[in-house]
Structures are given as structure tokens and as C-alpha cells.
Amino acid sequence: MKVNILHSWELSYTRAADLQRELALRIIRENHVDRHSLRHVAGTDVSYSRATNRCYCGVSVLSYPDLNVVLEETAVVEATFPYIPGLLSFREIPGLIDVFEALRITPDLIIVDGQGLAHPRRLGLACHLGLILDIPTIGCAKSRLIGEHEMPAATKGAQSDLLDKGEKVGVVLRSRTGVSPVYVSIGHRIDLTTAAELVLNCCPKYRLPETTRAAHRLVYSLMREHEQQ
DNA sequence: GCGACAG
């Protein structure tokens, strides 16, 4: 599919942070997802090899609402940008761009493994990727980057607000009864209520969305065969 | 200065 690169990926911390504040102004917080015409939901993930300094990137496209894998694509690139909290997208997106350029389907929605709006400058990985692909995205992270919240009830579906400086930037969602919650925030072209609802619909059995689980299996097995471990 | 800190 077509990808708008938007900018360079070799930046200093200050330049990258400035760029994030600038790009954040372009994020569309209104819902553009029609849950009734939703057919293809994608999940992305990246695995790293400490030994070879390589990134294994992948996307799994699943049918919705039955959640079966219909198409997958991968890419292997050298890691250039280091992991810096708040700048994750500069580390992971270059490889993901390769993946989406090779993908023969344009997903209706992407659930990203990381934060969206729940970011210090309101441009987490999900927002950044959504802008570049111009596709609705949701950030679904396994742990917190910023914000305060109470713990939601232990029952699946329970949620509590994630607040940062008084702004509601996401929800802490119990995607499965009795396990630690996930952090959901909007990426691009969707609203928080719809985002939480769709993430829940993608978690019929486990804590993480089936999209994320499929993408994780994809890149992890790819790394294993490439590294011969 | 100190602690926090997606993957």
C-alpha cells in the first residue's frame, strides 16, 4: 500500500520531540471507523535481537469480527534509533513502513502495540503510524507510559480513565477477568469509546488483542528462523 | 538533583 514518509528518521532528541508536538496537531480525534463495514483489522509488532541489533517487523491482517488471519507481511531492518521512552516511534516505524509498503491489503483499522495519545507530547507510536498511513489506529499497550489512574474492577470490560494533567488521554481496560489491564488510547481517526469497544471485541479469550498476538507470533518466529536459535 | 520511563 501507499505510504507517506512525512519526514526524516535521523533526528536529535530535541528535533524529534519538536516534530512530535507539530505532528500531534494533525491527529484526528473524531471517529472515522464504521464498525459495520469493518472487515480487516491489523496488528503490528516488532521483535529485537540484542545479538545482531536487528528489528523484525510484522503486520497481521485479521478478518473482523471472526478474527482469522487473512494476510501477513514482514521486514527485517537494522536498528538505528535507540529505545528512548517517548521516542519509540522513531525506532519502530522505519521497519513498519517497509512492511506496509509490501502489504497488498489496506486494513480498515490497525491496533498498535504501544501508546497512542497517552504520550507526553500526544504522539505515541499509534498516532505517528496512523498519520503516516492515513488509516485509523488504536494504541493498546501492556504497560503505562504517562498518566494516573485507579485500578479498574477485576471483571472483563471494566475500565477507568487515564488522566494526564487533567486531560483524559486513554482508558485502562480489563481485557480479561483477573489479569492486569491494558492501556488503550486513540491513535488516529477514531474516538476513545470506539477504540475501547473494538479492543474488547478483539480480545475474545486472552489479555491481548488477537491482532497483537498474531503479529507477535509472526515476528518472533521470523526472528528465530533468521537467528537459528 | 531524583525518580519515571510504551517496546
Added chain:
DNA sequence: ATCTTGTCGC
């Protein structure tokens, strides 16, 4: 994320 086996609990 990765380094790594078994083990506690529903």
C-alpha cells in the same frame, strides 16, 4: 524488547 526454567495458582 531481551537474557531464561521451573513453578505457583485458577
